[in-house]
Amino acid sequence: MRNLLVLGAGTAGTMAANKLRRRLDDRDWTITVVDRDDEHHYQPGYLFIPFGTYDRDDVVRTRHHFVADGIRLVLGEIDRVEPEAGLVRLEDGRTLPYDYLVIATGTTPRPDQTPGMLGPEWRKSIFDFYTLDGAEALADALLELDHGRLVVHITEMPIKCPVAPLEFTFLADDWLSERGLRQNVELVFVTPLDGPFTRPIASARLGAMLEDRNIVVESDFMLERIDAENRTLVSYDEREIPFDLLVTVPVNMGADFVARSGLGDELNYVPVDKHTLLSTKYPNIFALGDASDIPASKAGSVAHFACEVFVENFLKHIDGLPMTVAFDGHANCFVESGDDRALLIDFNYETEPLPGKYPVPVVGPLSLLEETRANHLGKLAFRHVYWNVLLPGRPVPLPSHMSMAGKHVHTKEE
Template sequence: MNRLVILGAGTAGTMVANKLRKKLSERHWAITIVDRDDEHHYQPGYLFVPFGDYTREDIVRSRRHVLHHGINLVYGEIDVVDPERKLVRLDGGLTLDYDYLVIATGTSPRPDETPGMLGDEWHRSIFDFYSLEGAEALATALERFDHGRLVVQICEMPIKCPVAPLEFTFLADAYLRQRGVRDRVEMLYVTPLDGAFTKPVASEHLGGMLDERKVDVVTDFMIERVDQERKVLVSYDEREVPYDVLVTIPVNMGADYLARSGLGDELNYVPVDKHTLLSTAYDTIFAIGDASNAPASKAGSVAHFEVEIFIDNFLQHVAGEPMTGSFDGHANCFVESGDGKALLIDFNYDTEPLPGKYPLPVVGPMSLLEETRANHLGKLAFRQIYWNVLLPGHPVPLPAHMSMRGKHAPEEAERGSAS
């Protein structure tokens, strides 16, 4: 009997377990998945909680409910992985032996990594929305916030869902306008990047959207500490940004057990081949989704596209054959922009987000780098697709590899308009 152990029953781990359970005989393969509790969170929903659109009931379901029959679900905190002996030890002493290991424990916000961030003002004037508790506390704060300075700030890259801070900023602007208090609120977007986003074309476009909404952008801001007493952010170059309400995206890191196991880098992400997701150190270990150091966005769409490539690769690998699939870093993300609209970006390792139509040229129906109602409805519809299609491992009619069909570079658009 071959033993596959999957660490993490979130998005990537659940999809891997469900898809491989369909492919691998129960007579020959035991599949075990490990997580700390029975709560599976739809994390993209955290974004909507501060504005009263989603509640805990919309976001949380039982992990067991979304796993297929024939998958052994074990609850517990992971203490350490011993890759030489091929075993996982949980807190309390339970050990799980494996022949192959898939690490899918994701990434988490770590406010403790920034001096002064935690303390008396945490979830009072300083908030995150990358946790359900933080998003719920922020909802209460925003309800009563009607004047002052609202600062949205990113500590360090990479972060889970890189567009989420921008989405929050756009939604907060719309929310405050709808309440009739936007003219009494100064909004700042503080980032360690040199622009609004990591990719030039998208950064220029998204930065323009911030300008339109009168959101000041502070770039190249590497936070050194938070001064809670003075309500000030302090950078390493001694710049200061005062706030009344701070919405921070803390440092994101992989799970601590990866450091204890010698499997992680300085941020506890597992070094992998970015195309196959196989560990660079052990040929019996893969890392999927946010847990790896692959230079792709840490986002649900990436996990989905990775898993599509991974499944056949895994079957080839365990059969002693070369892996023929190659993940290209494909990501696509809806970006909520407020007022019932959103835009869509689609990119990979080599190609930045470009304007155009998706998934079909001309007809779309989704527009790339353009605010539309259809994109917003697509974002909302994704929650049902997530629970009922993606997690169960049903086929999704979208290519795992990024396509240039329907896309055009800005200079092509300029040439077309000039001719």
């Protein structure tokens, strides 16, 4: 009997375990999934909590509900991985042996990594929305906002769901406008990037949208500290940005046990081959989702598409065969833009977001790099798809590799 151990029962870990349970003979394999608690959070839903669209009941379910029969779910904090011994130690002293290990413990915001972020102003004038508690606290703060300077800020890349800060900014603009308060509130978007997004075409489109909404963009801002007493962001080059209400995205880091185990980089992400997701150091360890260092967006769509590739490659790998399917970094993300509209972007390692139709050329029904109500409805519908299709590991009629069908490539003459 061989043991597959999956660390993390989030998006990637749950999908991988459920898909492999269908493909691996239970007479030959045991599958065990480990996580710290029994709460599975639909993290894209955090975005809507500050604006009252969702609440806690919309984004939290029990993990047991989504782990398939025949999979053992172990609850406990992970202390470390001992790769040479082929086992994982939990903080309570339990040990779990493995023949193959999948690390899918994601990434988390770390406000403790930035001087001045935590302290007397945390959850008073300084908020985040990448945690459920933070999003709920921010909802209360927004109800008190009727004037002043609202700053939306990214501390450092990479972060999970890199479009979420933009979405929050657009939704805040819309939310304030609906309440007749927008003219009293200055909106500022602060980023360490040289523009609103990592890819040029999408960055230009999103930048124009910010400009149309009279949202100030402060780019190339590398945060050194927060002067909480004076409510000011201070960069390494001594630029200062004052705020009345700060919505920040702290430094994102992988799990601490990854560092203790000697498996991670400086941000605790596991180095892997970006096409096979196999550890660059150990031939029986994979990393999926946000836990890996692949140069793709840390987003649910990446976890989904990568998981499809991983399953096929894993089945070859355990039989000693070459892993012939290559993950291309495929990501697609809805970008809420307010007024019940959204954009959709679709890209991979090599190809940036382009205009066009998705998933069917010409027909769509979704439009790429265009604000439409259909895209907004697609964003809202994804929650149902997530709970009922993706997590259980059911087939999704979308190719894991990005297709150029339906996309319009600009030429120099255009």
